[in-house]
Every structure is written in structure tokens, then in C-alpha cells.
Amino acid sequence: MKTQTTLNRFTIRLALAAVLLTSVISSCKKTDEPTAEASHKQAIDAATLSKIETLGYSTKEIKDLGAYYLVENDILLSKETLAKSKGIEKLMGLDQGISQAQTPYLISGSYQNVTISIDQSIWGNSTWYSAVVQAVVIWNSTANSNIKLNLFIKDYDPSLLADIEIRGDNGAFDIYTAAGALPPTYDGKPGNLILVNTDFRDPNTNYFIDNSQTTWNMIHEIGHTLGLRHTNWDEMDEGYAAQIPNTPNTDAYSVMNGGTAISSYSSSYPALPSVYDAAAITTLYPINTSSTVVPMISGPSTFSGERTFHMSYKSLEAGLSYHWEVTGISGTTYYYGYTGSENIFELSLSPGSYQIKCSVYGGKYSTTGIATKNVTVN
Numbered sequence: 001m002k003t004q005t006t007l008n009r010f011t012i013r014l015a016l017a018a019v020l021l022t023s024v025i026s027s028c029k030k031t032d033e034p035t036a037e038a039s040h041k042q043a044i045d046a047a048t049l050s051k052i053e054t055l056g057y058s059t060k061e062i063k064d065l066g067a068y069y070l071v072e073n074d075i076l077l078s079k080e081t082l083a084k085s086k087g088i089e090k091l092m093g094l095d096q097g098i099s100q101a102q103t104p105y106l107i108s109g110s111y112q113n114v115t116i117s118i119d120q121s122i123w124g125n126s127t128w129y130s131a132v133v134q135a136v137v138i139w140n141s142t143a144n145s146n147i148k149l150n151l152f153i154k155d156y157d158p159s160l161l162a163d164i165e166i167r168g169d170n171g172a173f174d175i176y177t178a179a180g181a182l183p184p185t186y187d188g189k190p191g192n193l194i195l196v197n198t199d200f201r202d203p204n205t206n207y208f209i210d211n212s213q214t215t216w217n218m219i220h221e222i223g224h225t226l227g228l229r230h231t232n233w234d235e236m237d238e239g240y241a242a243q244i245p246n247t248p249n250t251d252a253y254s255v256m257n258g259g260t261a262i263s264s265y266s267s268s269y270p271a272l273p274s275v276y277d278a279a280a281i282t283t284l285y286p287i288n289t290s291s292t293v294v295p296m297i298s299g300p301s302t303f304s305g306e307r308t309f310h311m312s313y314k315s316l317e318a319g320l321s322y323h324w325e326v327t328g329i330s331g332t333t334y335y336y337g338y339t340g341s342e343n344i345f346e347l348s349l350s351p352g353s354y355q356i357k358c359s360v361y362g363g364k365y366s367t368t369g370i371a372t373k374n375v376t377v378n
């Protein structure tokens with residue numbers, strides 16, 4: 001997401017004014033210089049721009065970031081996915097004003113257990129790492145939402161392809177952009193990438209944004225991957241978006257308002273910033289209590305000494321418990337069981353082979369979610 005880009009826009013306006021002024025003053029000189037916006041667009045073919053606009057997004061300040069186009073400040077559109085989206089119908093018909101809004105494609109029922117991976121660029125940055133964890137808890141804890149976010153650390157499971165990867169932007173974003181995300185795709189999957197500008201600073205203080213701000217950003221970006229557009233899309237002049245039923249015409253508190261990258265999360269954790277953000281997600285994805293959390297356990301497969309294991313589904317929904325069991329396997333005799341409210345387990349074992357099992361139950365879903373992992377201790 002971007003900061004409220006008054007500075008940025010002001011700079012652009014100044015530049016435009018300068019161009020206009022130049023053309024007025026030196027009218028004999030041929031001044032056909034393109035604006036920054038026009039030159040961005042020139043490099044992108046008309047069919048692609050039209051495709052993006054058909055999806056409802058504005059191409060006004062579109063940027064080419066290599067494999068992605070960046071539109072509306074923090075929405076990433078995959079070139080590969082766009083190329084596959086043939087013959088898109090006019091999906092967005094109605095300009096219904098300012099409201100919680102949805103993307104053209106949503107997540108289908110079979111993809112609502114969502115895996116999210118983070119790599120070293122994120123878990124090595126405590127402010128952004130804790131933001132991811134808190135944002136995951138906030139979305140998971142939302143009563144009546146069927147979205148089950150499962151967070152794991154990529155380094156432990158490098159072969160596992162997550163539904164959403166969160167990683168550093170590697171210099172892709174300008175200094176005004178904190179993060180960006182992909183919307184869900186035509187095949188009913190969540191947007192598969194969130195890029196984070198870990199160098200992003202609050203332009204007012206020039207300090208790196210703090211945890212309450214990174215948390216706000218991460219709730220927002222995950223919201224995009226789940227199919228939420230900017231609540232204030234109309235005010236931001238961002239194409240067309242469909243209003244989500246059960247949401248109001250305007251919502252100053254919505255975490256999905258665009259241009260809010262320096263806003264802070266200050267709600268009573270784990271509540272979403274606005275009750276209408278909760279209304280939006282539960283309207284799009286109403287809970288199916290007989291659906292199941294499909295978790296996994298993140299941690300080293302071989303280790304010695306003490307190690308920490310993370311069960312991927314972390315939530316503060318009412319009644320949720322975690323039952324951990326460690327059982328000796330392949331000739332190792334051992335058993336330990338423990339029930340608690342934590343998805344994290346510290347383990348220190350004698351050399352041998354073990355199976356770690358974590359069951360999550362008692363929360364929003366009636367079926368127990370079970371994750372296992374076999375480990376070798378040297």
C-alpha cells in the first residue's frame with residue numbers, strides 16, 4: 001500500500017505544471033513531451049491496458065515491474081495470469097459509490113484453506129514478521145469468516161508452494177509504497193504474492209514504520225489477496241468495483257481504504273479495524289462450520305538441542321485449543337502429550353526418531369484439524 005501520496009502527487013503536479021509552463025513560454029519550441037503517466041502507458045500495449053480496465057482496475061498510474069504491473073498504488077497484476085485471462089467479459093458494471101468492494105475474481109470454496117509462506121527477508125525483520133503473524137490471527141479470528149490462513153516458514157519447507165508468498169520487494173517499489181499484493185485469479189485462487197518494501201519509512205518522521213503500522217499494512221495486503229479492493233476506490237478514482245452487500249457507502253475506519261500505509265492498527269486485538277471489514281469478508285466467504293482447517297507443522301526435520309515448532313493455523317477465535325503429542329517412532333520409545341492455547345511448541349529430545357502431531361479443535365470449525373511432522377534428533 002502507498003502513503004497518502006499528497007507529496008508524490010504534488011511533485012507530479014509540479015512537474016506537469018512545469019511542462020505546461022515550458023510549453024506556454026517556449027511556444028515556438030516543439031514541446032510534445034509525454035507526462036510520466038503517458039510514458040508508463042506507452043510501453044504497455046493497448047490490449048493489455050484494455051484487459052486490465054475490463055477487470056475494473058484503473059490504469060491511470062500503471063507501472064511495469066517486470067513480471068507484474070502495479071496499479072492503484074499497491075495492486076499487483078501478474079502478466080502471466082493476465083495473458084491467460086482470455087475473453088474476459090465486462091465483469092464490473094456498476095459504479096455504486098464508495099464502499100467495501102470486491103475484486104472481479106474471488107476465492108472458490110476449495111481454496112479457502114490458504115497457505116502463506118514467509119522467507120528470511122520477512123521472518124528476519126521483526127517488525128514485519130510480527131505484522132504477518134498478527135494479520136493472520138486477525139483474519140482467522142474473524143467470527144463467521146471461512147478463510148483459514150496457515151502460515152509457515154519457507155526455509156523449513158522450501159519445496160512447498162504456498163498459496164500466498166510474502167517476501168521482500170527487492171527494490172521493486174518506490175519509497176512511497178510499503179507493500180503490494182495480487183488479487184485472486186480467474187481460477188478461484190487467492191492472489192499468490194505480497195511484496196513488502198522493508199525499507200519503507202513514514203515520510204512524516206523518516207523512521208521505519210512501527211509494528212502497529214506494519215500490522216495495518218499486512219492486514220490490508222492480505223485483504224487484497226482475499227479479494228478485497230480499496231473501500232475508497234471511487235474517491236481514489238480507481239476504475240470500477242462491485243460493492244459488497246452489508247457494507248455502508250463510506251467507511252473511514254476500513255483497513256481497506258487506499259492511501260493509508262502509515263495508518264496504525266489500534267483496534268482491540270484481534271478485531272479488524274472496522275466492523276464492516278468483518279462484514280465484507282464474512283459476506284464474501286461465509287463460514288462453513290463443517291469445513292476443516294488443514295494445517296502443517298513448520299520446523300527443522302533434523303536437529304539437536306532445543307527447537308521451536310510452529311503449527312500453521314494461529315487464531316484467537318473463542319474456544320480454540322491445540323493438543324500437541326510427540327511419539328517415538330522407528331524403534332524410539334517415547335510419548336508426551338500437552339494441551340494449550342499456543343500454536344508454538346518448544347522441543348528438546350534425546351537422539352532418536354519422533355512424530356510430532358498437533359490437533360487444533362474447539363474453535364469455529366466442528367472438525368479437528370491435524371498436522372504431523374516426523375523429525376530425527378541427533
Ligand SMILES: [Zn+2]
Nearest residue numbers: 001074220258
Ligand atoms: Zn491497497
